[in-house]
Amino acid sequence: MMNNQMQYEARPLVRAEDLVAQIMWRDPVVLPPKFRINEAIERVRQVGLPNEKMNHCYVVDEDCTLLGQLSLRELLLTRGGKRVEDVMERPFVTLQPSDDQELAAQMMQEYDLLELPVVDEHNRLVGVVTADDAMEVLQEEATEDMERMAAMVPSERPYLESPVRRIFLDRIPWLLLLMLSAAFTGGIIAHFEDALAAQVALTAFIPMLMDTGGNCGSQSSVTVIRGLSLGQVGFSDWLRVLWKETRISALCAAALAAVNFLRLLVMSHVGMGIALTVSLTLAVTVITSDLIGSALPIIAKRLGFDPAVMASPLITTVVDATSLLTYFWLASWLLGL
Template identity: 80%
Template sequence: MKKTFDEIRENIPVTGDTVAAIMRQPVVLPPDFRVNEAIERIRQVGLPDTQMNNCYVVGEEYTLLGLVSLRALLVTRGGVRLKDAMAHPFITLQPEDDQELAAQLMQEYDLLELPVVDGDNRLVGVVTADDAMEVLQEEATEDMERMAAMMPSEAPYLERPVVWVFLSRIPWLLLLMISATFTGGIIAHFEDALAAQVALTAFIPMLMDTGGNCGSQSSVTVIRGLSLGELSFSSWPRVLWKELRTGALCALALAAVNYLRLLVFSGVGQGVAATVSLTLAVTVVLADLIGCSLPILARRLGFDPAVMASPFITTLVDAVSLLTYFRLASWLLGL
């Protein structure tokens, strides 16, 4: 027995952030309808949603044959059959596809709608540009919360209970606090060097902050590229090469300005100024490379790249900057 459209949709599982959770009911028309008949049908039943711009031509069992836009219906002669006026969709979605994929495809191909079909090419729904905008907004909010070392939430800020906000923040704060023991251990290991050259202590915050900022800039750029589908694991060598050159230019500029600043305003010797500036240059380059690599590796391993942005990049860059600093100080200053 022929299934109705609602019966076909009932068999589609709606889970999580899949396309099935946001798809809308489309306007369906038979292929032998003439244009004037299609317009009359739309007048009678109306559009399920004001955001829709297409009607979908379906065959037996709602098999998708093509689509015709409302504009095409208005400018095409009334006696033309839909099978002769329709266009063939070159992109379709599956109900189990991720919502973010739908938003990416609509953005990439400048589409206002995307049809959703099941494994038998039966039309089960449609995703509109309005749906895609909501998905992108939610994804951007989640990424921002993860990059700020928070668990994401879909509830508005003022509606979230204080306890929930606490529980969303404390795991990452604990992780960051514990990871700080690594940097503390590095400083403790080089206590003799710091005692011999006390001036070195004053520049530790600047080196760690600058390295963290560079790593964050690099990671945010890469995470955006991954979210938009511009980058993949195969892009890693090109990303590394680009960030290496970018980091080198930033390192030269920052190190030169810092060297002159220390000599003119800080009153330290040339040895300390050179050590701090050289450490700054090395830290900036390494931070850029770490910041661009971790999100790509995270995506490759199946994790959310945004999760890597704050705690892990911060910990690694801090440790690298301190190790570089004390090694160079021991070498250049003979500590």
């Protein structure tokens, strides 16, 4: 039986309402291994299925230890004289009640399963999670991640049913935090006020550099967050992720910087020095933003936080400061400010 943790990393801190125990069905159809198929069919007729979406019976011994599983289709197509133990399948993956619901959804998606048995620490069957339950979990997680990526506290109530005061309290903490962090960006601009006064043209390109950096960081963070949520990326893969994003961002940086350099010379009629400064800053900003956007979610996951919290708002704030520092440092060096 496969160890679940070999393939997936559950969140270190799992709320009680997010446990598999909260969504599992506790009365699956169980069969003794010595039952013949016709006896098993009669048992199913007698007890019925606790959920219409279930399509498996589970084979257990006298202590309720899970031995195997048998689909209803296989049950109906097998000759009635055979024993259940001769046709059952061994479950190659199971859940425990203390596992994260998101882990159940990931495993079902990875192995294309419609059900997963839930066992205790002694491998005794205690319940079953169905694909419908797992899909509801994925929908809730996707909604929660989108709200966190937009710097909002996740709401468990429909939008039109949520009081205005509740929505205000959900949004205002993040808005205050981001407003205060933006003051750091303003401090950088104020520090280089003399450089801007000497080359006023530099001011016009600040929004473009900050927006491009934020967009690059958001793209890489969304990709990595998706990989983390699907179990495709773990903390042990951080070096591979950074190396891959370095190559991707280098290609993006070269393309954007080249196009921007030609645009400035042809359309903006600025000098060679300013065009080179802006284009080099753009290249550095794209690479650093991409790496920051891919690294922060992995670090958050390692520390036990939801990676979505490290998405657009926080990444944009960090990237803005980095791009401005790079911009003014290169301007001071190349333009002699």
